[in-house]
Amino acid sequence: MLGLNKGEVRLVPHATDWEEDFIEEKELLSEAIGMLVVDIEHMGSTSIKGIAAKPLLDILVGVRSMDDVTKFDKKRLKEAGYYHLGRVEIEGKVVFAKFTNLEELTKTHVLHIVEYGAEWWLKHTFFRDYLNEHPDVAKQYEKLKKELAATYPDNESLYAEGKLKFVDEVLSKEKTRSxxxxxxxxxxxxxxxxxxxxxxxxxxxxxxxxxxxxxxxxxxxxxxxxxxxxxxxxxxxxxxxxxxxxxxxxxxxxxxxxxxxxxxxxxxxxxxxxxxxxxxxxxxxxxxxxxxxxxxxxxxxxxxxxxxxxxxxxxxxxxxxxxxxxxxxxxxxxxxxxxxxxxxxxxxxxxxxxxxxxxxxx
CATH class of the missing domain: 3.40.630.30 (Gcn5-related N-acetyltransferase (GNAT))
Structure with missing residues (x-):
């Protein structure tokens, strides 16, 4: 079952129904913002086969221009449970999250809205695809995540920071265009x-x-x-x-x-x-x-x-x-x-x- 409280770091075994959950959510999002979106893809650890992940579905939304985000129907997104995380300031990215409990701030889905084909889009899709194509590397990533989750069960920031070196090493394998x-x-x-x-x-x-x-x-x-x-x-x-x-x-x-x-x-x-x-x-x-x-x-x-x-x-x-x-x-x-x-x-x-x-x- 999806759901993670604010600041909590908890991993669960890989679930085969995560992909089905993504497909359902993609259909919902397509109805709400589809006219302004180029593509919607599954990203993050729940999109990597066979590894443990936080019970949180990360969804990559590609737009032609970041200016298009201002045209989103916020009312429809809110009706679907999504709220804009205005305090999350990441250059080239806008983040929305879906909550099932606003008191505990229990998140189930996170939308990463980026320019389609730009740097963030390429990084997220390459990392996902590389780990799916290299199961041994995916298992190394899972091992690191479990160690970090045990060390920082209540500190999401330090957990995320601990993964950066590994992520950067994978991204460095991306081939330059020929x-x-x-x-x-x-x-x-x-x-x-x-x-x-x-x-x-x-x-x-x-x-x-x-x-x-x-x-x-x-x-x-x-x-x-x-x-x-x-x-x-x-x-x-x-x-x-x-x-x-x-x-x-x-x-x-x-x-x-x-x-x-x-x-x-x-x-x-x-x-x-x-x-x-x-x-x-x-x-x-x-x-x-x-x-x-x-x-x-x-x-x-x-x-x-x-x-x-x-x-x-x-x-x-x-x-x-x-x-x-x-x-x-x-x-x-x-x-x-x-x-x-x-x-x-x-x-x-x-x-x-x-x-x-x-x-x-x-």
Whole structure:
């Protein structure tokens, strides 16, 4: 049973129903504040398999901006038992707690509200995931927690302080991001789940959708999850950064089978890659960055992936994009009539190609 009085430090054996409790609470929170939240995840020791924990459910709530917390419906949260802990001042985090007994200040749930994908979000999720992936380390953590709980049964602050060194050592194992392209101001790295906020932002912007996916086809978070993260296609999906700022998306994939034949490539020995991309921040349009990106991706595909040819299918009306690709060595190969459904119409596309042996289209 969940519940811990103020200042009390008490561990209980791991309970399998903690995950069910979290799922129920997530549904409750989604109804109360879901419109302002990117994601809600289980965190803390109750989310780590097989180890003892305080009977207190820690819940991580990710928002687009901390300013969104001021828009929460506090009345609905209070009706659900949650109160804002205004005295808990942690930079980059706002804390709410659920109480079953206000006289004893018996807490059952704690909400850690942070910016989705920012430092706190990454720390909490990495620590949880690392311990779940390394049961031996999780048992070491459990042993430390039991020793601290026995030493400080009535001092939550000293108990928490005693865990810091261990937590920091685990967090130090977090890998730094690796880039498949890192040239001057331009970086390209593989997509991470935290990037869904950016993708949803870009793919709900009519200005972006006019060129990519269509203004009648916006992507909410659920659709981004399905199309970019749950899809099992053999596609390498990447985020594009410029001077450390995320500005766009690029994906690459091997062209094979029926698609290869439809393009007219009968030589099965050729290594052919397809590529799609967009700059999601319109402030970075018309600055040569798209051309820089395409050239860098061509170099990566030919030198690192051994691509004989690289193909794309821009819609015929998108002359600005086609000029960019032509500057990068692509040439029109053939017209693909009615090739792509875009804003309710089947649009003509050009099959364009970069040939690594000639440096241009065949």
């Amino acid at each position: 880039f498949i392209i890192n040239e001057g101001n331009l970086q390209v790295r593989e997509l991470e789940r935290v990037d869904k906020v950016l993708l949803s932002k870009w793919l709900t912007d009519p200005e972006i959708l006019r060129y990519y996916e269509g203004r009648d086809n916006p992507f909410n978070f659920e659709k981004v999850e399905q199309e970019f993260f749950d899809d099992e296609e053999d596609v390498i999906r990447c985020l594009v950064e410029f001077s450390g700022i995320p500005i766009g998306y690029v994906q690459i994939y091997i062209v094979e089978g029926e698609e290869k034949l439809a393009y007219g490539y009968d030589d099965s020995s050729q290594n052919i890659y397809g590529m799609d991309q967009f700059i999601g921040e319109s402030a970075y349009w018309n600055k040569g960055i798209g051309t820089q990106l395409v050239r860098a991706m061509v170099t990566y595909l030919t030198e690192e992936k051994g691509a004989d040819r690289i193909v794309m299918e821009p819609q015929t009306w998108n002359e600005r994009a086609i000029r960019c690709y032509e500057k990068c060595g692509f040439e029109k190969v053939k017209l693909l009539p009615g090739n792509e459904l875009h804003e309710g119409e089947y649009r003509d596309c050009w099959l364009i190609e970069h040939n690594s042996k000639t440096g241009v289209g065949a």
